[in-house]
Amino acid sequence: MDYKALLDRIAQEVAPLVGSGTPAEYIPALATVDPGRFGMAVADVDGNVYGSGDWERPFSTQSVTKVFALALALSLGGDDLWERVGREPSGNPFNSLVQLEYENGIPRNPFINAGALVVTDRLQTLTGDASSEVLGFLRQESGNQELAFAQEVAASESEHGDRNAALAHFMASYGNIVNPVPVLLDHYFWQCSIEMSCADLALAARFLARHGLRADGTRLLTRSEAKQMNAVMMTCGTYDAAGEFAYRVGLPGKSGVGGGIIAVVPGRCTVCVWSPALDEQGNSVAGVAALDRFTTLTGLSVF
């Protein structure tokens, strides 16, 4: 498939949507990004990468890193994680405390904030330095050794981090957070602050399209685990719009409030798209539209 031509065509088609919606505004570092940006990249299972638009420009990955933290936690610690976090869609805005209370401190899935905090807590226990572990993994898989934490973004998140602090303390009251909450929050915010380009992310996520194999050919996850991670992304990866994303795009995906989305075509390729303006559910407007076009034009939806 001529991915380069395809991505250029999609970029052109969704151009009228770029800038529709609103960039995340809760921290200054995100609010000042140019909403007119759009980039898209495909990395195939052989390691070739193709792109269009701002596909090599770094952006704040935010929740997209939850995919990598989860993969590491599963790889290093195994299935025990699932005793502390569920695999069901939340059916509620992503910060909601209601369901957490109803279900005794067990978050619905690893991609809502509460669940990602549990994953980071687990990774911290397993490695002693959760955020560095995620950063090292992303560097290795993307082949980009210059990836780094954006300290001012992390600091800004921390200053506005009362909701995440509330979630962490609330779960701690049920015994479902074991590291000290301030330490956990630091690692969580650092992990979210990592800046990467569409090319970096598409390359780094290839293990999900390669049935668990890392870039160097070693195994990160079993075939079954890789399949299962794709399933969780499909049902829980895009906040309270997972059903809509499955309906329109039909691929496992994970979005972040930085405007990035990573999607997986199992056995074939990964796709990363970025455009900062978000819809009401927190997903990139132009990003979702571009992925919609991608599966429509290629027929690569899993359905």
Next chain:
Amino acid sequence: MDYKALLDRIAQEVAPLVGSGTPAEYIPALATVDPGRFGMAVADVDGNVYGSGDWERPFSTQSVTKVFALALALSLGGDDLWERVGREPSGNPFNSLVQLEYENGIPRNPFINAGALVVTDRLQTLTGDASSEVLGFLRQESGNQELAFAQEVAASESEHGDRNAALAHFMASYGNIVNPVPVLLDHYFWQCSIEMSCADLALAARFLARHGLRADGTRLLTRSEAKQMNAVMMTCGTYDAAGEFAYRVGLPGKSGVGGGIIAVVPGRCTVCVWSPALDEQGNSVAGVAALDRFTTLTGLSVF
């Protein structure tokens, strides 16, 4: 693929699980069924059908018919339906009124009871006889003209139907039910009472594997609509266990409290399994296990 041998192998493997769990007990007609039953059938896109165990024995389809009512409502009435029902997982037990109140009478998706009532209401408006329309469609697609309503089951459901009556009146208070509630409930309970075998159901659902084409080659749904229905089944088809079902099975599916589950391998085949004993979420214990084995042994998971 030698489906017959495969199904026999699976039937043997899951035999120890048959009878685990509890058959639905809220109506006598369901409570008296033998929990030791197990049947499984595959229908390929060319119309061949293979089976094992009790695959030709009729059982109460219950919520599995929601798939067919939805397909008919979309086929006859188009996308307007989505203004009255969402496409997001519910994240709550399937009868819950909470989310319905929070979201002003718009059910989360067409497969929870509230959403299915809206679909039936729409179909009733479109055809004047929703349940007969569903029955006729099932007869035609399965090729089994003997399919019929089980009147005593429908009557029993009606006697115990206060929750569904509450849901319907509640949505009516928001203007989201337009037919008289008692009429709507009758059609809803009749539709749920239809008895079919695994073979019947696998054949009848083939349009989902055939990108929208009916048994006679005419088009029921566009390619895009068929893809979208599979997406909704993937994220919403198995009550509050859709995430778990995607994680274990990795196929679009729809279950019923009669113990039946229909699953779709797009472009390839449909699979129907039946065993009456249910888990806490209302899905057949042996049925889910059998589908899990099916995708593991064949690699046919969409992920």
Next chain:
Amino acid sequence: MDYKALLDRIAQEVAPLVGSGTPAEYIPALATVDPGRFGMAVADVDGNVYGSGDWERPFSTQSVTKVFALALALSLGGDDLWERVGREPSGNPFNSLVQLEYENGIPRNPFINAGALVVTDRLQTLTGDASSEVLGFLRQESGNQELAFAQEVAASESEHGDRNAALAHFMASYGNIVNPVPVLLDHYFWQCSIEMSCADLALAARFLARHGLRADGTRLLTRSEAKQMNAVMMTCGTYDAAGEFAYRVGLPGKSGVGGGIIAVVPGRCTVCVWSPALDEQGNSVAGVAALDRFTTLTGLSVF
């Protein structure tokens, strides 16, 4: 105390507020009432009645009748009622189904709609004709034999009664409604439709100020039951504004969406006020203000 002069003074003071807010609009019969009306009456324990403004003009009592239905159900059936309905404030809008689901079909208190339906259901079982029983009681206590159901109001409520039908069916699904739902709803709506003046209501409620004694000196409730009814009115009588009502007025009270409010000064008198325009919680704006002035000027708050 010169009640007549006091009521005239209060009427004058709250005149600027009369018409502030919005009359109930969900049924035509309530929406067409003149929002400029204001009446207030006091009935002392000896049976003297004083009034000001539209104090002798009948209005739709609506939820105010819940007090009388409760008194009759307790008088005829005793404490068993409290196994089917709680005595706690609801902390939620008065029609909410959420708490009802959380608490297995047991309404929080007898003054929210769900609880009043249970009371009517109990009264229907006890008497065979709940609404006539309430009407007869009101006629006898007020001394006004011309009190009657307003059939067009009841019919209008019934047409717009989907929420109450939903509540009733929902509780029936838990076994907490025993009479047929349509019969129950008829009696409920008839009971709410009774039209009375401030004078009528103040007289009829005197048993609450007289420690349980009826107008003819016979005992309706024990001293303890009368005290308890006042307590329930204090904590639950004014929808989700019971705290605010206690804070401002400091008397047991019960309001209705017709704009009427009945309040009790134990051992002393009853006060009834009416003005149709409601605040967001469904209580009469001028009515609450008038009662606030009443306790401020007289010092008759229980606190």
Next chain:
Amino acid sequence: MDYKALLDRIAQEVAPLVGSGTPAEYIPALATVDPGRFGMAVADVDGNVYGSGDWERPFSTQSVTKVFALALALSLGGDDLWERVGREPSGNPFNSLVQLEYENGIPRNPFINAGALVVTDRLQTLTGDASSEVLGFLRQESGNQELAFAQEVAASESEHGDRNAALAHFMASYGNIVNPVPVLLDHYFWQCSIEMSCADLALAARFLARHGLRADGTRLLTRSEAKQMNAVMMTCGTYDAAGEFAYRVGLPGKSGVGGGIIAVVPGRCTVCVWSPALDEQGNSVAGVAALDRFTTLTGLSVF
């Protein structure tokens, strides 16, 4: 009235209930108290104090101090407080985050934990040392200069304080907590740790029975404010059992998980009772029963 004889009689009558229920167990300092204790004291408006049982033995006041913090915050800062906390019963377990989320970080009332945190936050802003202010006030009103914080209790609360930390951070995310959360929590836990006897508490609360006048005759609250505080205690003072407390006791009251309850007979006296074993709502079993007997025997219920 011969209060001494009355209290002795009540102590005798409720003796069989002393020890029924379970002392609070979430912190060691509370769990080790002898559940067989019972004390009761009355302080009349003239400053005479009467008691029975363990009425002079100090116990952990816990939430009972919320009354005094609220009185100080209102006295020093006025009505602005009510913009940050409501006056409605919560209708939910006292730690619930659900309603807080639904109502944008504004707690329902000042006696649930969330509301008390807002009150302490306000008092901290007004005085710079909220907990010392409360302690000083209690010393002065009770005349007992030896009252002190129980540091090990406060430290223990802090160690188990994740729920309160979650509440505080959650409200901070809405801008409804302005002091640093750790500082706020320290003052909150210190305030709750103060140990007092029934005699101390009954004396200290007399301003509520004296229409706002302090022990030395100066004014703490206006007559209207004192009335309003009693109203808030009536509707919100006993967790999710305020309706039940009003029904049984019929007095404004405030309970704590240390087993203490303070009640007010406006214009007449205060009553304090203590017994550590709690019912499911967190109120002292023998304590509520004793107050029930008190109003039954004296007729001093406000209803």
